């Protein structure tokens with residue numbers, strides 16, 4: 001189909017909640033996307049951090065297609081094999097206890113919030129149900145996760161929002177303690193590396209203080225790893241690098257490698273909070289997505305995670321030599337770039353012309369390449385980036 005016709009259909013028939021770039025994606029391989037005009041782009045967006053294994057990953061395709069041919073969906077009325085297998089892998093690798101599967105990051109955080117509320121209302125040392133999240137955080141688009149989100153945009157028009165959410169300053173341990181004194185929360189909800197808020201890795205000291213408050217006051221630590229999790233940070237979970245043990249970890253994006261899946265991993269305090277009837281999702285634990293997720297986790301062994309760190313170092317050291325780059329933030333292959341005299345959005349448009357897909361995050365430029373990106377693909381992208389960022 002002609003690309004202009006695709007855009008016309010989109011304009012006429014799709015509810016416009018997205019501002020799309022002028023690229024019609026046609027096909028992709030490795031970390032390279034080809035548009036409908038045949039132009040190639042090195043993909044430093046990877047479907048918003050979802051395509052963790054890039055495109056045409058054979059082991060993942062085999063598992064997904066193999067499962068499709070066996071049974072594509074059975075519902076949670078019955079047992080299927082891939083979900084429990086994937087849950088076992090997630091539990092073993094995280095050191096937590098049990099998994100609940102959803103289909104997206106927002107839905108994963110919704111499950112985390114419901115778990116925390118039930119814990120606070122019925123099981124904690126005393127009844128409490130306020131959740132403290134952070135300013136500039138992003139947790140999803142459901143009504144509760146929009147409320148938890150600490151970015152002011154798109155909230156008032158959906159009023160009344162869900163009660164019981166408070167936002168704390170980022171990296172201000174003293175302010176967090178004061179809010180905890182004031183609001184007696186049942187949970188903290190935070191991204192250890194904030195994505196939409198500008199790719200910011202939280203300060204270790206702040207995270208340590210939050211973890212200490214959780215321990216001493218029976219507050220649950222909910223770690224939203226929807227964007228940074230599943231290998232992107234250079235460890236399977238970013239919390240490993242912070243040396244903490246969350247009570248709930250939410251995950252999505254990268255574990256699906258391009259298919260919709262999300263969920264929460266619960267620790268000892270939270271793994272038996274939700275019981276039959278409390279929560280559910282028709283497509284949760286879908287066997288096709290879970291069969292693919294098993295390949296994702298099996299692929300992400302120690303050597304793979306070391307390669308994520310090495311690629312991150314390679315990109316970061318090259319970026320720091322470019323004239324317009326004034327600072328870097330983030331962790332692993334989730335990179336936020338401060339630019340001199342150019343917003344992240346401006347850079348994205350220029351990079352697209354040069355054959356690189358990237359995205360903005362606040363004022364910053366954000367890079368989220370597939371974790372399988374090759375050295376050669378990185379070199380091609382860096383060469384294109386120099387034309388924009390080293391002038």
Ligand SMILES: Cc1ncc(COP(=O)(O)O)c(C=O)c1O
Pocket residue numbers: 103104105106107109138139140141191195196224225226227228252253
């Ligand atoms: C940290 C974080 N949490 C939650 C979400 C929401 O995920 P989804 O769009 O899959 O609902 C996102 C999406 O970008 C995210 O980055």
